[in-house]
Amino acid sequence: MSNEPILELRDVAVDFSGFRAINGLNLQVAKGELRCLIGPNGAGKTTALDVICGKVRARAGRITLMGQDITRLPEYKIARRGVGRKFQVPSVFRELTVRDNLEVAYCKRLGVFANVRRLGRSAERNDLEKLAELVGLEDVLDERAGYLSHGQTQWLEIALLLAQDSGIILLDEPTAGMTAQETMHTAKIVNALKGRHTLLVVEHDMAFVREISDIITVMHQGRVLAEGSASEIQGDPAVREAYLGQRGIAHA
Amino acid sequence: MISQRQTTHRLAAYAVFCVVILLVPLFVSDAYLLNKFARYIVFGILSLALSLSWGYAGILNLGQAVSFGLGSYCMAMALKLRTIPIQTGAGGLPDFMVWNNVHTLPWFWEPFHSYAFTLFAGLAVPAVIAFLIGWFIFRARVSGVYVAIITLAMLVVINLVIIDQQRYTGGFNGITDLTTFKLFGVEFGAYSVATYYLAAVILTLLLFLGLALMNSKTGLILQAIRDDETRVRYFGYDVANYQNFIFCVSAAVAGLAGMLYTLVMEFASPTFLAVPISLSIVIWCAVGGRASLLGAALGAIVVTGVQGSLSDSKTFLDTWMLIMGALFIVVVLFLPNGLISIGDVIRGRRQRRRRAAPARMPEHAEIAAPGRSAAR
Ligand SMILES: Nc1ncnc2c1ncn2[C@@H]1O[C@H](COP(=O)(O)OP(=O)(O)OP(=O)(O)O)[C@@H](O)[C@H]1O
Ligand SMILES: [Mg+2]
Numbered sequence: 001m002s003n004e005p006i007l008e009l010r011d012v013a014v015d016f017s018g019f020r021a022i023n024g025l026n027l028q029v030a031k032g033e034l035r036c037l038i039g040p041n042g043a044g045k046t047t048a049l050d051v052i053c054g055k056v057r058a059r060a061g062r063i064t065l066m067g068q069d070i071t072r073l074p075e076y077k078i079a080r081r082g083v084g085r086k087f088q089v090p091s092v093f094r095e096l097t098v099r100d101n102l103e104v105a106y107c108k109r110l111g112v113f114a115n116v117r118r119l120g121r122s123a124e125r126n127d128l129e130k131l132a133e134l135v136g137l138e139d140v141l142d143e144r145a146g147y148l149s150h151g152q153t154q155w156l157e158i159a160l161l162l163a164q165d166s167g168i169i170l171l172d173e174p175t176a177g178m179t180a181q182e183t184m185h186t187a188k189i190v191n192a193l194k195g196r197h198t199l200l201v202v203e204h205d206m207a208f209v210r211e212i213s214d215i216i217t218v219m220h221q222g223r224v225l226a227e228g229s230a231s232e233i234q235g236d237p238a239v240r241e242a243y244l245g246q247r248g249i250a251h252a
Numbered sequence: 253m254i255s256q257r258q259t260t261h262r263l264a265a266y267a268v269f270c271v272v273i274l275l276v277p278l279f280v281s282d283a284y285l286l287n288k289f290a291r292y293i294v295f296g297i298l299s300l301a302l303s304l305s306w307g308y309a310g311i312l313n314l315g316q317a318v319s320f321g322l323g324s325y326c327m328a329m330a331l332k333l334r335t336i337p338i339q340t341g342a343g344g345l346p347d348f349m350v351w352n353n354v355h356t357l358p359w360f361w362e363p364f365h366s367y368a369f370t371l372f373a374g375l376a377v378p379a380v381i382a383f384l385i386g387w388f389i390f391r392a393r394v395s396g397v398y399v400a401i402i403t404l405a406m407l408v409v410i411n412l413v414i415i416d417q418q419r420y421t422g423g424f425n426g427i428t429d430l431t432t433f434k435l436f437g438v439e440f441g442a443y444s445v446a447t448y449y450l451a452a453v454i455l456t457l458l459l460f461l462g463l464a465l466m467n468s469k470t471g472l473i474l475q476a477i478r479d480d481e482t483r484v485r486y487f488g489y490d491v492a493n494y495q496n497f498i499f500c501v502s503a504a505v506a507g508l509a510g511m512l513y514t515l516v517m518e519f520a521s522p523t524f525l526a527v528p529i530s531l532s533i534v535i536w537c538a539v540g541g542r543a544s545l546l547g548a549a550l551g552a553i554v555v556t557g558v559q560g561s562l563s564d565s566k567t568f569l570d571t572w573m574l575i576m577g578a579l580f581i582v583v584v585l586f587l588p589n590g591l592i593s594i595g596d597v598i599r600g601r602r603q604r605r606r607r608a609a610p611a612r613m614p615e616h617a618e619i620a621a622p623g624r625s626a627a628r
Contacts, residue, residue, distance in 0.1 A: 053486060055482075074485075075485040075486055076485045076486075076487075076488050076489055076490050076491070077488075079485065079486050079487060079488035080488040084486070084487075085486045087483075091480055091482075091483045092480075092483075093475075093476045093479040093480055093483070094479060094480075095475065095478070095479045096472070096475060096476060096479060100472055100475075100476075101476075103469070103472055104472060104473055104476045104484070104487060105487055107487045107488050107489065109469075110488050110489055110490070111493075112470055112493050112494055112497045113470075115468060115469035115470040115473065116465065116468050116469075116470045164487055
C-alpha cells in the first residue's frame with residue numbers, strides 16, 4: 001500500500017511487572033486496510049491491541065494515529081479519536097437489553113449534560129434496529145444481554161462496533177466459538193467494512209484469515225516475525241518454526 | 253427485558269404510590285402520626301438519593317449521611333438565626349455560642365440570614381463536597397468496596413469535626429430551639445399538614461425527575477458503567493465525569509432530605525450524619541430494591557415504618573430488632589432485587605418454566621445457540 005499509515009507503532013514495548021510481553025514492535029497500517037495479526041499463544045497479539053487502545057501503557061516507543069501521538073492518552077480519548085475495540089473475552093453490558101447495549105455504543109455525543117437532555121431517541125432507534133437485523137439479533141432486541149448465547153454475544157459485540165462506527169476497528173478473535181457458517185457470515189461483514197474502516201484483526205482461524213486479509217503480520221515473542229500475503233507467510237520457515245510445538249499454522 | 257408495556261406498568265406503579273402518599277393527610281388527622289409519616293417520607297427521599305448513585309451507577313456511598321446532615325444543619329442555622337430568644341448575647345448570637353464565649357457571629361453563619369441562600373446551600377454544600385471527593389476517587393478509578401471505605405471514613409471525619417467545633421456547631425447537642433420555617437406565608441411546623449405535603453410533593457417530583465434522568469441517555473450510560481465501567485471507556489465516554497455527576501446529584505438530593513428533616517424534627521444533630529443512619533440507608537435501599545427509585549423509597553418507608561411500630565408496641569419491645577434482622581435476611585436471600593421485584597420474580601418464574609432452555613446458563617445456551625443465528 002502506498003497510502004501513508006493511519007496507525008503506526010514504533011519500537012513499542014510493554015512490561016508486565018518485569019515480563020516483556022511486547023518488545024520493539026513495529027507496525028504500520030494504511031487507511032482502509034484490513035490487517036490480520038496472527039501468532040502462537042502468548043505472542044503478544046492481545047497486548048498489541050491493548051496498547052493501541054490505551055488499556056495498557058507502553059514502556060517505550062511511540063504510537064501515532066493519523067500522525068498524532070496517542071501513546072499517553074487515556075482510553076476514552078483514544079476512543080474519541082476513532083479507535084473501536086472488540087475484546088477477546090466477550091464484554092457486553094449484561095444487565096442491559098440488546099437495544100440499550102447498542103444505544104450506549106452509538107456514541108455520537110459523549111458529554112453528561114448533552115445526554116441528560118436526550119429523552120426522545122427515535123431517529124437513532126431505527127438505525128440501531130437495522131443494525132440488529134444485520135447480525136441477526138432483531139428478535140432479541142428487548143432481551144437482556146446476559147441471557148444471550150455465546151454466539152449471540154459475539155454478534156452483539158460486532159454490532160456494538162458497527163454502532164460505534166469508529167474509523168479504526170481492533171478485533172480480537174471475532175470468530176472464537178462460532179460455527180463454520182457463522183464464521184463465514186462474520187467474514188462477509190468484515191469484508192464489507194474494509195475500505196471505509198481500517199481494521200486490525202487478531203485471529204487463529206486461518207480459513208477466516210485467508211478469506212478477509214490483504215496482508216498478514218505474524219507476531220512471535222512480542223515482536224513482528226514476518227509480514228506478507230497468506231501464501232508467503234505459510235511458506236516462511238521462520239513462521240513454521242515459531243508454530244512448532246503448536247498445532248501448526250494451517251490449523252492454528 | 254423492558255418492553256413498552258412494562259414501562260407503562262412502571263409509570264402506573266409510581267403514580268399510584270404518589271397518589272397514596274398525597275392522600276394520607278385526608279385520613280390521618282392525628283398530628284403526631286402525620287409527623288411520623290413525614291419522617292418516613294423524608295427517609296424515602298434519602299433512600300432514593302442512594303438509589304441514584306448505588307442502584308443505578310454502582311457507587312456504594314456509605315457517607316450519604318454527610319450530605320443529609322449538612323442539609324439539615326444548613327436549615328437549622330437559618331432557623332436558629334430567626335429564633336427570637338436567641339438574643340441572649342450581643343447582636344443576636346445563637347445561645348450556644350454565647351455559652352461558648354463566642355462574641356461575634358462567625359462569617360459562615362452570616363449568609364444564613366437569607367432563606368434563598370439557605371435553600372441553595374442545603375443543596376450546593378453537599379454537592380460541592382461530593383464533587384471534591386468524587387474528583388479524587390473517580391479520577392483515580394477507585395471502585396467497588398474502596399469507594400465504600402473512603403466515603404465511610406469521610407463521614408467519620410466530618411462527624412468528628414462537627415462535634416469538635418462546638419463553638420460554631422453546637423457540638424454534641426446540635427442546633428436546637430428553632431423557629432418555624434415560613435415561606436410565602438405558609439408555616440411549616442413539624443406537626444403541620446403543610447410540612448407533610450411539602451415532603452410528599454418533593455418525593456413525588458423526585459421520583460418522576462429521577463425516572464426521567466435514568467431514562468435519558470445519561471441514565472443509560474450510568475447503568476452501563478455499573479455493569480462494566482471499563483468497557484464504557486472504549487466507546488469514548490469519560491466515565492469519571494458520569495460517576496461524579498450522579499454522585500453530586502445524589503448528594504444534593506440527600507441534602508434536600510436533610511433540610512426537610514430539620515423541619516420535621518425541629519433540630520439538627522450530629523447523629524444525623526453518623527454511621528448508624530448511613531448504614532440504615534443502605535439497608536432501606538437493599539430491602540426495597542436499589543435499582544428502582546420507587547423500590548428504594550418504599551424500602552425506607554416500610555423498614556422505618558415497621559421499625560417504628562414494632563419498637564412502639566409493648567409486645568415486641570424486646571424482639572423487634574430480631575424481627576427486623578429476619579426480614580433483611582429473608583429479603584436478601586429470596587429477593588436480591590428487593591421487595592419491588594416481587595412481581596418480576598413471579599412473572600420470571602412463569603416465563604422461565606415456559607421456555608425450553610434455561611436462559612441463565614451459558615453452557616447450555618452455547619450448545620443450543622449456533623443454529624439460531626447461523627440460519628440468517
Ligand atoms: N495482565 C498481564 N499480566 C502479566 N502477564 C500478562 C498480562 N497480560 C498478558 N500477559 C502475558 O503477556 C504475554 C502476551 O500475552 P497476550 O495476551 O498478548 O498473547 P496473545 O498473543 O493474545 O495470546 P492468545 O493467542 O493466547 O490470545 C503472555 O505471555 C501473557 O502471559
Ligand atoms: Mg489474545
